[in-house]
Ligand SMILES: Nc1ncnc2c1ncn2[C@@H]1O[C@H](COP(=O)(O)OP(=O)(O)O)[C@@H](O)[C@H]1O
């Protein structure tokens with residue numbers, strides 16, 4: 507069981523975003539995909555849940571090529587995958603509990619009491635037990651992110667995709683979110699794909715890190731392998747030293 511991108515190409519008009527991106531994410535791992543803003547990280551995640559289809563290439567989730575599935579099968583695969591959006595993306599007119607329970611309601615297999623229990627236990631997992639009746643506007647940015655995470659785990663997915671979970675957060679809140687991402691991996695055994703341009707987070711939470719650069723996988727390895735990498739493109743990014751690129 508794994509997620510595998512094989513030679514994925516994706517253009518929007520003239521703009522070639524992915525140009526043969528390949529990556530294997532083994533089950534049980536937390537993989538961070540790093541890369542500059544606009545490099546195609548969010549586009550990559552959208553391919554995994556079949557929101558985008560590649561022009562060329564394959565996107566395998568548990569042995570099924572999402573790129574070739576019909577819409578009903580895409581929905582079935584998507585149920586295995588939780589998605590934590592970049593800006594929490596909560597519905598402001600719904601309570602926290604309603605936001606977290608959305609996916610469970612949609613499955614039409616649980617009673618209201620079961621949903622209430624499951625929602626509360628997911629909120630407890632992100633240290634927001636008892637917050638179900640509040641409205642999103644009453645919560646801080648970090649708490650909203652945690653609600654987004656509770657919503658992603660409510661349907662018990664095998665995979666969670668995180669789109670810049672710590673961007674824009676202060677260092678303390680960031681550490682809290684990192685801690686939760688690690689907890690999801692350890693306690694729930696969930697496979698994580700985290701896209702980020704935050705190296706501190708990436709080094710902290712990842713089993714492996716890949717760098718998306720000019721549409722391709724520039725480098726992939728353990729955090730210590732990435733730290734030791736001599737490629738100027740990689741070093742410039744992880745050390746925040748653009749001057750290294752002048753010699754690249
Ligand atoms: N649906 C779309 N239509 C046209 N262009 C898009 C679309 N989605 C993304 N792009 C473009 O693809 C590039 C990569 O975007 P994105 O994956 O969001 O970058 P990031 O690495 O910051 O997440 C950007 O130039 C963006 O404008």
Ligand SMILES: [Mg+2]
Nearest residue numbers: 547548549669
């Ligand atoms: Mg993005």
